[in-house]
Amino acid sequence: MIRRLLAFTVSLVPLGACVAAPAADESSSPRVVLVSGDEEYRSEEALPMLARILAERYGFRTTVLFATDPETGAIDPENQTHLPGFEQVAEADLVVLFTRFRELPDESMKAFVDYVRSGRPLLAIRTATHAFSYTRNPESPYADWSWDSRVWPGGFGRQILGETWVAHHGRHGVESTRGVPVAPGHPILRGVEDVWGPTDVYAVRDLPADATVLLEGAVLDGMEPTSQPVSGAKNNPRMPIAWTRENVAGGPRRLLCTTIGAATDFESEDLRRLFVNACFWLLEREVPERADVRTLSPYEPTDFGFGGFVRGVTPAERLAE
Numbered sequence: 001m002i003r004r005l006l007a008f009t010v011s012l013v014p015l016g017a018c019v020a021a022p023a024a025d026e027s028s029s030p031r032v033v034l035v036s037g038d039e040e041y042r043s044e045e046a047l048p049m050l051a052r053i054l055a056e057r058y059g060f061r062t063t064v065l066f067a068t069d070p071e072t073g074a075i076d077p078e079n080q081t082h083l084p085g086f087e088q089v090a091e092a093d094l095v096v097l098f099t100r101f102r103e104l105p106d107e108s109m110k111a112f113v114d115y116v117r118s119g120r121p122l123l124a125i126r127t128a129t130h131a132f133s134y135t136r137n138p139e140s141p142y143a144d145w146s147w148d149s150r151v152w153p154g155g156f157g158r159q160i161l162g163e164t165w166v167a168h169h170g171r172h173g174v175e176s177t178r179g180v181p182v183a184p185g186h187p188i189l190r191g192v193e194d195v196w197g198p199t200d201v202y203a204v205r206d207l208p209a210d211a212t213v214l215l216e217g218a219v220l221d222g223m224e225p226t227s228q229p230v231s232g233a234k235n236n237p238r239m240p241i242a243w244t245r246e247n248v249a250g251g252p253r254r255l256l257c258t259t260i261g262a263a264t265d266f267e268s269e270d271l272r273r274l275f276v277n278a279c280f281w282l283l284e285r286e287v288p289e290r291a292d293v294r295t296l297s298p299y300e301p302t303d304f305g306f307g308g309f310v311r312g313v314t315p316a317e318r319l320a321e
Contacts, residue, residue, distance in 0.1 A: 030093035030283050032060050035086065037067035038100035038127045039078050041199070041304045042263035046125075047098060048319050049266065050275060052296045060279070063088055066315045067102075075313050081136070087111040093120065094283055098261065100127035101147070103134055109142045116160060121254045121282035123275070125261035129157040129202070130165035161257040162207045162245055169239050170200030170219040173305075176227055177201050177260055178218040179241060179271070186214055187287040188244070188256065188277045195274065196225045197265030199304060204239050204259070210246065215274075217241035217260065242274065254282045263301035269293060297321065 034051050036043035044066055051062035065085045069076040076082075080101055086108040089095050095115060104112075109132075116122065124131070130147035132155065134140055147164045149155035157164030170177065179195030201217035216238035220227035229235050242258040245251075256278045265271055272293040280287045302310055 029059050029061050030285075031091060032062045032094045032096060032279065033089050033092040034062060034064045034096040034098070035083070035089070036065065036098055037077055037080075037083050037102055038098060039309075040100065040306055041098075041126055041261070042302050042309065043098035043125070043127075044075050044077055044309065044318065045301045046261070046263040046266045047096065048321075049295055049299050050096070050272070053272065053276060053293055054279060056296055057292050058276070063092075064315070064319060066318070067099075068315070072312075073314055074311065075309070075315060075318060076311075077309050078307075080133075081105075083108065089115045094123065094279060095120070096123045096125065096279075097128045097131060098125040099131045101130060101133035103132065103136055103140075106140055106142060109140075109145070113142060113145070116156075116251050119251070119253045122160075122252045122256075123278055123282060124161050124255065124257040125275075126199070126259055127165075128257065129161055129163050129259065132156055160248055160251040161255065162211045162243060163204050163257070166203040166205055168200050169203040169234065170217075172200045174223070175200055175230065175234075176220045176223045176225075177241065177265075178220055178229065179215040179260065180218050180238060181214065182216050183212060183214045186212070186244075187281050188214055188242075188274060190273075190277055190287050191290040192270045192274045192277070194268070194270045195260070196268055197260050197262065197271065198223050199260060199262045199265055201234075201239050201241060202259035207240060207243060208245070210248075211240075211243045212245075213240040213243045214256075215240070215242035215258075215260075254284070256282060262304045264304060266301065267299065 034047040036047045054060040055062045066075045090111040132145045134143040134146040144152035145156040154164035176198045218229045219234040241260045276291040277287045
């Protein structure tokens with residue numbers, strides 16, 4: 001299938017690119033900036049696929065950003081300090097954040113902090129609970145946004161999303177996750193019935209009282225969709241794996257945070273539907289009755305794991321796949 005891609009222009013969109021929607025009305029089409037950058041879960045593969053669905057099926061204007069090697073321009077999720085174009089979040093109507101332990105230049109981080117404080121909506125995926133880590137420049141004015149901040153306890157993850165990094169709850173790489181809907185009637189769950197992913201359930205200690213849990217994660221005894229819930233304390237009670245917050249103090253008017261969402265998890269049609277539904281809900285638009293989330297090209301994500309990302313691929317090449 002021939003996809004409509006805006007020209008990749010380094011001078012205008014440094015090492016990021018847009019997926020153009022067919023005949024989109026830019027006066028009413030929301031701009032969604034999707035930010036990848038994690039070492040383990042292949043956000044650089046998942047977010048371009050989601051961006052295409054939003055752009056080509058629903059007319060959103062989407063921009064995908066990548067962590068890169070500043071010398072070669074290739075995607076390098078292991079580079080925690082170089083995420084060119086991050087300032088573009090300032091112009092977004094919605095930011096989708098899927099980063100892990102980033103420490104970005106203050107001028108870049110300011111754009112994100114200003115975005116969050118503006119009240120605009122946020123979709124945070126998997127490692128976004130520990131999106132930032134300040135180990136190189138503890139004197140930065142944004143060091144308190146670190147996942148382990150003691151000044152602003154738990155930093156961005158706990159204070160804005162509702163939780164920071166705690167631990168693996170399921171056995172990583174051994175016990176997969178079944179999403180169990182627990183908020184019947186919520187628009188984000190429209191058409192969402194069968195969510196499964198090979199990643200494990202994260203531990204969540206104590207969500208704030210204003211969080212609405214949409215999915216809980218059943219820890220399964222294997223790595224197949226047919227695997228069964230393990231017995232005992234791991235599933236009694238189950239951990240939240242997707243929740244919303246509204247009117248967060250100093251933060252978004254609406255957000256969705258999920259601890260499921262590796263690129264391989266995105267093979268689940270209903271998980272993709274949950275994310276597309278969420279984009280509509282976060283933007284305060286009517287959620288489709290049954291969102292069309294078919295991928296627009298073959299989607300064969302790389303397995304999660306450290307050191308396993310596909311090397312030598314530029315942002316332009318990733319978006320043109």
